[in-house]
Amino acid sequence: MITTAGMMDPHDERDGMAFAVARTRDEALLYLELTPCQDCGSNEAPWEHGLTEVDGELTISYAAVCPGCGAEREYLFGLPALETPPGSWPTFGGAEPSELLDAGQWLEVADQAAGNVPADSTEAGRVLAIARAAVEEVIKFVPAGQDAVPVDEFWTSAGRKVRDPEPGRFRLDRLLVVRDTYHELSLTTGAK
Known part of the structure; x- marks a missing residue:
């Protein structure tokens, strides 16, 4: 089937x-x-x-x-209306938010990656790049002029399970700090 x-x-x-x-x-x-x-x-x-x-x-x-x-x-x-130009790995998408994964699912991806950073510096950099890119995807759900991801951007039960216990994690100021922290950590591991 x-x-x-x-x-x-x-x-x-x-x-x-x-x-x-x-x-x-x-x-x-x-x-x-x-x-x-x-x-x-x-x-x-x-x-x-x-x-x-x-x-x-x-x-x-x-x-x-x-x-x-x-x-x-x-x-x-x-298919996307416009091809996403290649960028640093991983490249999940362009400026528009995802239609496949909701904001909570993206933050769960970031949490899982950041919680499993290996000791090997090359691999640690790759894992932190995934965490950073996933947080960048969450940020895309914040409308211009707003300070948080709207509730309707959590359309899956998995995404709501991430949001409901701690909705403050989806405030733009917190997301930017987390994204920048993952980026800085990836630099200290020797990742590019």
Whole structure:
């Protein structure tokens, strides 16, 4: 059975597209890593990707056979209106906020990465780069002129679980301090 995901919630009609946009390959792969197999819960899969057309809309398909249970999995994502220019690794997206992961999920990614920094300086720099980039993604959910991520930017139960115990973590001033701290720590590890 093929599980198709990446579909936007019916109540969320951003840009009128049927599929949530994967702004970059890094973002799509992170989404897939955070979306375990519905049959066995495995996060591992040998993903293959390519362009496909669905109802006249060009999409990108990520498909794999789950190594845990053999289930066929497929996720369809919309393509961004503009290509995100390459930047430092990881590149999750451009200036616009994510449609795949909500603000709470991004902060959870940052927390997980920062909580698992290895002793090896090269690898520590890579892990801290992920933490920094994930916090930058949270910041994109703060509207211009506002001081915090709005409540409606937590559209998943996983994201709300991160926000609800400590909503102050989503204030812009705190997010900027955390992002800058991860950046400074990555510099002290010798990462570029």
